[in-house]
Amino acid sequence: MKRFFEAKTVALIGASDRATRPGYHLFSNMNAGFGERLYPVNPKLVEIEGRRCYPTILDVPSEIDLAVVFIPARSVPEALEQCAKKGISRVIIESGGFAEAGPEGVALQQKCLQIARNAEMRLWGPNCMGLINVIQKKVLSFMRSHWRDSFIPGTVSLVVQSGMLSAGFLAYVLADSPFGLSKVASIGNKVDVDETELLEYLVDDPDTGVIALYLESLERGRRFFELCRSTDKPIIALKAGRTDLGAQAARSHTASLAQNDEILDAAFRHAGVVRVYDFRELFDVARAFGAWNAPATGRKRVAVLTFSGGAAVLAADSLSDYGMQIATLSESAVAELKKVFPEWMEPANPVDLYPAIERSGPAQALQQALEAVVQDPAVDAVYIHTISGIYTEGADFERIATIARRLEKPLVLWNMGDAAMVAEIRRKLEALGIPVLDEINRGVRALAALTRGR
Amino acid sequence: MKRFFEAKTVALIGASDRATRPGYHLFSNMNAGFGERLYPVNPKLVEIEGRRCYPTILDVPSEIDLAVVFIPARSVPEALEQCAKKGISRVIIESGGFAEAGPEGVALQQKCLQIARNAEMRLWGPNCMGLINVIQKKVLSFMRSHWRDSFIPGTVSLVVQSGMLSAGFLAYVLADSPFGLSKVASIGNKVDVDETELLEYLVDDPDTGVIALYLESLERGRRFFELCRSTDKPIIALKAGRTDLGAQAARSHTASLAQNDEILDAAFRHAGVVRVYDFRELFDVARAFGAWNAPATGRKRVAVLTFSGGAAVLAADSLSDYGMQIATLSESAVAELKKVFPEWMEPANPVDLYPAIERSGPAQALQQALEAVVQDPAVDAVYIHTISGIYTEGADFERIATIARRLEKPLVLWNMGDAAMVAEIRRKLEALGIPVLDEINRGVRALAALTRGR
Numbered sequence: 065m066k067r068f069f070e071a072k073t074v075a076l077i078g079a080s081d082r083a084t085r086p087g088y089h090l091f092s093n094m095n096a097g098f099g100e101r102l103y104p105v106n107p108k109l110v111e112i113e114g115r116r117c118y119p120t121i122l123d124v125p126s127e128i129d130l131a132v133v134f135i136p137a138r139s140v141p142e143a144l145e146q147c148a149k150k151g152i153s154r155v156i157i158e159s160g161g162f163a164e165a166g167p168e169g170v171a172l173q174q175k176c177l178q179i180a181r182n183a184e185m186r187l188w189g190p191n192c193m194g195l196i197n198v199i200q201k202k203v204l205s206f207m208r209s210h211w212r213d214s215f216i217p218g219t220v221s222l223v224v225q226s227g228m229l230s231a232g233f234l235a236y237v238l239a240d241s242p243f244g245l246s247k248v249a250s251i252g253n254k255v256d257v258d259e260t261e262l263l264e265y266l267v268d269d270p271d272t273g274v275i276a277l278y279l280e281s282l283e284r285g286r287r288f289f290e291l292c293r294s295t296d297k298p299i300i301a302l303k304a305g306r307t308d309l310g311a312q313a314a315r316s317h318t319a320s321l322a323q324n325d326e327i328l329d330a331a332f333r334h335a336g337v338v339r340v341y342d343f344r345e346l347f348d349v350a351r352a353f354g355a356w357n358a359p360a361t362g363r364k365r366v367a368v369l370t371f372s373g374g375a376a377v378l379a380a381d382s383l384s385d386y387g388m389q390i391a392t393l394s395e396s397a398v399a400e401l402k403k404v405f406p407e408w409m410e411p412a413n414p415v416d417l418y419p420a421i422e423r424s425g426p427a428q429a430l431q432q433a434l435e436a437v438v439q440d441p442a443v444d445a446v447y448i449h450t451i452s453g454i455y456t457e458g459a460d461f462e463r464i465a466t467i468a469r470r471l472e473k474p475l476v477l478w479n480m481g482d483a484a485m486v487a488e489i490r491r492k493l494e495a496l497g498i499p500v501l502d503e504i505n506r507g508v509r510a511l512a513a514l515t516r517g518r
Numbered sequence: 519m520k521r522f523f524e525a526k527t528v529a530l531i532g533a534s535d536r537a538t539r540p541g542y543h544l545f546s547n548m549n550a551g552f553g554e555r556l557y558p559v560n561p562k563l564v565e566i567e568g569r570r571c572y573p574t575i576l577d578v579p580s581e582i583d584l585a586v587v588f589i590p591a592r593s594v595p596e597a598l599e600q601c602a603k604k605g606i607s608r609v610i611i612e613s614g615g616f617a618e619a620g621p622e623g624v625a626l627q628q629k630c631l632q633i634a635r636n637a638e639m640r641l642w643g644p645n646c647m648g649l650i651n652v653i654q655k656k657v658l659s660f661m662r663s664h665w666r667d668s669f670i671p672g673t674v675s676l677v678v679q680s681g682m683l684s685a686g687f688l689a690y691v692l693a694d695s696p697f698g699l700s701k702v703a704s705i706g707n708k709v710d711v712d713e714t715e716l717l718e719y720l721v722d723d724p725d726t727g728v729i730a731l732y733l734e735s736l737e738r739g740r741r742f743f744e745l746c747r748s749t750d751k752p753i754i755a756l757k758a759g760r761t762d763l764g765a766q767a768a769r770s771h772t773a774s775l776a777q778n779d780e781i782l783d784a785a786f787r788h789a790g791v792v793r794v795y796d797f798r799e800l801f802d803v804a805r806a807f808g809a810w811n812a813p814a815t816g817r818k819r820v821a822v823l824t825f826s827g828g829a830a831v832l833a834a835d836s837l838s839d840y841g842m843q844i845a846t847l848s849e850s851a852v853a854e855l856k857k858v859f860p861e862w863m864e865p866a867n868p869v870d871l872y873p874a875i876e877r878s879g880p881a882q883a884l885q886q887a888l889e890a891v892v893q894d895p896a897v898d899a900v901y902i903h904t905i906s907g908i909y910t911e912g913a914d915f916e917r918i919a920t921i922a923r924r925l926e927k928p929l930v931l932w933n934m935g936d937a938a939m940v941a942e943i944r945r946k947l948e949a950l951g952i953p954v955l956d957e958i959n960r961g962v963r964a965l966a967a968l969t970r971g972r
Binding site for chain 2: 168374376504
């Protein structure tokens with residue numbers, strides 16, 4: 065796997081010079097990452113943007129660590145034969161038209177695998193978007209090149225089976241609310257390289273702290289779950305084809321066979337994998353673990369701080385859905401809270417801070433309440449509801465985050481408000497280890513993941 | 519109720535001239551809606567922004583249809599006595615500090631109710647944000663006045679029990695993705711006016727096509743469900759305090775008593791109410807019905823059009839979760855689809871349009887596919903996945919919407935992409951009756967609501 069993610073010299077078979085074509089995006093992305101160490105191949109072109117283009121891979125005057133293939137499916141076997149002759153040991157086939165496209169495609173895919181096996185060549189794909197090494201700024205994918213700017217380095221690595229959806233969706237999610245990524249792997253039909261091999265690599269990868277997977281099928285499940293159990297790194301899985309209807313759709317897409325979902329579900333649970341049900345949830349939980357940057361704590365007594373009784377009720381319902389508890393605050397914490405509340409009010413968890421704000425102002429109310437609950441030995445985690453610019457000004461989140469980190473108590477903030485302010489607060493707080501979500505249930509879901517443990 | 523929503527001459531007891539105070543927002547909002555027919559009352563002020571301010575309601579030299587009260591709780595009974603003396607028959611108490619604030623508040627609330635009963639005065643609140651008549655541009659609420667611009671007239675009426683959360687959240691939801699509203703009612707502790715009375719009014723209100731409710735408790739349930747069954751207008755309900763933890767939190771918030779959620783759930787189902795589980799879902803389903811502008815159809819065979827096999831699988835899983843079906847396309851529809859697909863591919867539902875785009879271009883592929891499936895007698899509804907600006911250009915949605923409307927087949931679009939383009943497409947398509955959602959499961963949820971029927 066390392067040779068895929070850290071290849072030094074690469075070729076692109078199927079480079080295009082037409083800016084609207086995926087083959088051009090691939091060229092542009094790989095050119096940005098490898099420069100002179102990228103060798104474009106296309107028999108119809110002499111050069112692309114001043115870079116010499118080679119008729120075949122055999123004409124390339126350098127050893128190649130990794131070739132990316134993006135040509136029509138029927139031409140791929142010949143290109144692979146040439147890669148084998150050239151002694152290339154790693155190939156990513158990003159073209160579609162294989163097992164997902166009927167019996168002819170299945171045969172073509174088998175033929176590719178045979179060529180690779182005979183040459184001791186490892187194959188990635190086909191029908192995928194390749195890989196991105198965010199830390200090293202290498203994009204071996206035909207995603208639109210302007211999306212490169214969306215990626216910021218971090219600790220979350222993603223493995224996705226479906227190409228189109230994941231890359232496009234990822235780009236828009238990142239544009240909306242960026243979080244730090246390490247490696248992104250789109251593995252498509254996974255004729256050779258599969259999620260279990262990737263998991264093996266990522267579990268040991270020092271640049272990866274959190275692993276998030278989108279899968280339509282699971283290969284070598286036994287080894288997969290062994291790996292999950294072997295690591296402290298949080299693993300989050302979105303498995304499509306859960307239902308009969310979904311499994312039918314998956315069969316025609318990446319030719320995946322259905323698996324018994326109940327058995328799979330039990331296995332996920334037993335292995336401590338956080339199971340999620342859509343892409344948004346996958347990214348939410350991944351970003352939360354990325355910010356928290358530590359394993360799940362396994363302790364479930366939550367203090368809820370809101371500025372609205374209604375939010376408190378809905379948060380309590382949602383916490384209950386995830387098997388969490390509402391902490392009974394200890395006397396010392398209640399005494400601390402009372403200092404900012406009106407005399408007539410006995411504060412209790414969930415804490416509605418509105419009366420405290422009326423009496424003591426938002427900054428003091430929030431700061432005092434946060435310090436009281438985060439230090440309360442009867443509290444394991446804190447859920448905070450705020451409105452940007454109205455109720456977030458003035459509180460010393462750096463101090464709170466330091467205490468929370470020391471006591472291993474995750475904090476999650478559900479923040480509403482003006483989009484620009486929400487983005488600014490998210491950036492600031494997530495750098496401190498406090499995930500920021502923008503819907504009540506999404507915030508609770510993230511907190512549940514951070515506290516549930518195994 | 520009509521006298522609340524269509525009051526001509528109003529008073530504000532507790533008007534403030536300080537721009538940061540809720541009492542000022544109330545003044546500003548009511549002033550914008552009523553102008554000279556608003557009479558501000560505050561014994562400490564002579565005028566507010568050039569408008570004369572009266573020491574008490576008894577000094578106001580006009581008959582008053584409706585008084586809004588926003589003064590400290592302990593002073594409210596005296597103000598009510600004066601309203602009674604003045605012959606005012608409708609009063610909204612927006613102040614907090616009543617039943618939600620302990621035994622003293624409970625007593626105060628009872629006292630207010632007694633005064634009102636003796637005077638045959640109807641009370642709205644306390645502990646609420648009042649009402650908004652979007653069609654007539656009347657805002658009788660202390661929400662920040664710049665939020666007034668977020669409201670656009672439409673057919674959805676909202677009833678919310680919790681003030682703070684709903685108004686703030688509503689404003690941000692509307693800023694993010696506006697949809698048309700008719701009336702908004704925040705009823706708080708509902709000492710007199712309750713959701714059932716409001717429902718009675720809204721069911722007959724010609725300006726209301728869709729009714730969405732956020733409730734922490736349900737008063738007069740029998741009559742409530744009778745009304746739900748009596749109308750074709752879609753009714754959507756978010757009930758907080760579903761779980762034991764939530765019910766506990768609700769008790770301390772609006773002093774609501776817990777209700778058996780299983781019984782409630784069966785009643786919702788029996789009465790054809792769409793039950794939802796958070797605010798985002800409440801607004802999603804409401805906006806979908808607002809756009810569709812017709813009752814749920816009750817037919818569940820869905821055609822799915824995507825540009826990504828992965829999206830198809832996840833959509834199928836989600837449709838299955840909501841009890842929907844994947845339509846088996848009829849031969850004539852398949853023949854129509856084939857015209858845009860490559861020869862090697864037999865199109866089937868869910869339809870992955872990517873090969874058709876490769877062959878025929880996005881506009882023709884989408885147009886042909888949409889026409890084929892929407893006219894297929896084996897299809898009851900259509901779920902479309904698009905990416906703004908890439909896969910939405912060129913298709914004649916107006917034509918498709920007309921056919922869909924005639925055949926009573928709801929279409930929902932799950933659209934990803936650049937935020938500004940997403941907003942533009944949403945505006946355009948929702949005006950045509952096609953709801954646009956921006957997450958796969960949120961789109962499926964909306965479509966399920968439109969098709970499930972009773």
